[in-house]
Amino acid sequence: MNLILKLKNLDKLTTSEKALVDYILDFPEKVIYFSPKELAEHSFVSISTIYRLINKLDLDGLNALKLALVNYLNEDNAEKIIDIDFPISAEDNQYALTKKLKTVYDQTIQSTIDANHVEMMAATITLLNKASFVDVYASSANIYFAQNFQFQMQEIGKRINVPIDDYMQNLSAANSTPDHLAIVVSYEGRGSSAKKILKILKKNNSKILLITSKNSPLLTEEVDSTLLFASMENHYNKISSFSTRMSLMYLFDCLYLAFFNHDYEKNLAYKLEHYQKMNPDLR
Structure with missing residues (x-):
């Protein structure tokens, strides 16, 4: 870093x-x-x-x-190291806005890389490759990133379940088995929902990947693997969650690429074949 x-x-x-x-x-x-x-x-x-x-x-x-x-x-x-929470000022023109946002993204990705050792990512990929079923538990805007991950994985034939409301999340956790990998996303881990989900999953001996921040109280939980957000952003006092969103998208994209690369030729052929079925006029 x-x-x-x-x-x-x-x-x-x-x-x-x-x-x-x-x-x-x-x-x-x-x-x-x-x-x-x-x-x-x-x-x-x-x-x-x-x-x-x-x-x-x-x-x-x-x-x-x-x-x-x-x-x-x-x-x-x-690039100038800028304030992640307030990267722009009222005097900035459009060019300055775009440059500063790029700097936020660059710093966020580098911080995310540095927070997650290669061994941590390798252990996570092993869990993903071995899982028969994958459930992603997220809340608020993080759900959209989970759904994008779901879309990417479904394009290569790996089904991902993303329950959205509290009832469906609790039901999915209650139905999980040791063959399930649960990806639990919670930046600060202060809400009761993530703790409740983790408790149910552990009772069912499901595998758990926790994605959280370095100061999260959830880090004391016993899980199978952990990935960390870039912890550069104030949870409330900021213009927007530019850094947190970029960090989570980067982590999900890393998971997707590593899974794809595990059986590159097979996954590429599957994706192209099924696109062809949906769009027979494509060459």
Whole structure:
């Protein structure tokens, strides 16, 4: 992940660590020349605070931090790291709007990639490949992304169930078996519905893939696999859920591509054959 994005996404910082992060974000061009003592003096923190932060960034030392900053500053096409919640201002013209939205999407996708290790995705794909039945439990606007995933998978012959209202979701969970994979989508996991669904699914020994954010209380639940949203957005105080929506669509598209690629030739042939049946005049 871009170091600046990583600094912005750090949580559970002490007051002094937060002050250091703010200083690095404000003056990266100065930090690259500082010794530990100089950085401590300019940011008004202790040297031990500097190395605690470096550890949280998974860097090997101050030189590694400075190198990462140099790489960031030297990027020819580096986009400005903008406020994900309020990426535009009232003064922006149409060109600025489109460029800033692209930056939001670029940062979101990179953050989503960094939040989900290859091993996590591989374990998830194994669950999807082995499942006889797949149910997706989502709410609000996330349902539309679940339905798009359902459409993609049905095009290659894999049926996906997306129950919409509370009753149908509870009924689907109650009818699930160990042959089912349940994909439970809940960004913050604070509502009672996701917890209730998880409880029913566990009782039926169904396989569970949880898609949630890094601060979600649902992460304490025992599930078979977990994927994480990019956790860059405020849940309420924002213009719109640009980042959350993009992150979820990207995760569903990754699941689809990995499933497709598992038996590429077969899936491609199936899709083309059935399109031909629907549209016999196509060549």
